[in-house]
Amino acid sequence: MTLLTVWADDEPGTPLRRTEDGEKIAAELGQLGVRFERWPVVEGLPAEPTSEQVLAAYAEQVARVVDTEGYVLVDALSMNPTVDPERAAQARRKFLAEHTHDDAEDRYFARGAGAFYLHIEGHVYAVLCEAGDLLSVPADTRHWFDMGTRPDWVAIRFFHEEDGWVGNFTGSQIAATFPDFDTLVATR
Numbered sequence: 001m002t003l004l005t006v007w008a009d010d011e012p013g014t015p016l017r018r019t020e021d022g023e024k025i026a027a028e029l030g031q032l033g034v035r036f037e038r039w040p041v042v043e044g045l046p047a048e049p050t051s052e053q054v055l056a057a058y059a060e061q062v063a064r065v066v067d068t069e070g071y072v073l074v075d076a077l078s079m080n081p082t083v084d085p086e087r088a089a090q091a092r093r094k095f096l097a098e099h100t101h102d103d104a105e106d107r108y109f110a111r112g113a114g115a116f117y118l119h120i121e122g123h124v125y126a127v128l129c130e131a132g133d134l135l136s137v138p139a140d141t142r143h144w145f146d147m148g149t150r151p152d153w154v155a156i157r158f159f160h161e162e163d164g165w166v167g168n169f170t171g172s173q174i175a176a177t178f179p180d181f182d183t184l185v186a187t188r
């Protein structure tokens with residue numbers, strides 16, 4: 001199940017709230033301007049789907065998000081346990097430090113799981129996303145993403161610019177002080 005955990009940003013050892021209730025997660029994130037939706041999962045994707053196969057499986061939902069949010073570029077990325085461990089570790093490191101984007105970050109998990117940590121107004125909101133979850137992080141929101149030591153996910157990404165993923169790293173070490181993806185999964 002999707003899991004939301006909230007801490008004060010200087011108290012990573014003391015969760016303030018924790019919920020697996022999708023409606024409560026959507027409501028709490030909604031107050032922060034973060035959109036959270038659940039879509040029915042399309043079964044039957046190949047083990048290593050191409051971007052085209054994933055986008056075709058979710059064509060209707062993707063078209064709705066593109067229309068309502070004005071995105072110009074959509075793709076799908078995937079990681080699975082057969083990926084070479086060094087490549088997996090490299091992919092994990094790319095998103096593991098706190099950063100922002102000039103663009104909103106809309107991600108839909110078609111398979112597997114990953115954790116987004118949103119650092120907003122003195123709090124950290126960890127959203128452990130699973131298949132069926134769409135999370136939309138507003139532009140300029142400080143955040144990081146952990147896919148864990150055995151990355152396994154397929155995600156659709158939406159962009160307002162043709163240049164795709166551009167991260168602005170804040171230089172903060174805060175990410176290292178919070179429970180990582182593997183720990184969130186183990187305590188769920």
Ligand SMILES: CSCCC(=O)/C(O)=C/O
Pocket residue numbers: 077095105107114143144145155157165
């Ligand atoms: C699940 S898509 C890869 C993560 C990503 O694009 C990002 O910016 C994380 O912060």
Ligand SMILES: [Fe+2]
Pocket residue numbers: 095099100101105143144145167
């Ligand atoms: Fe990001």
Ligand code: NI
Pocket residue numbers: 008123
């Ligand atoms: Ni508070």
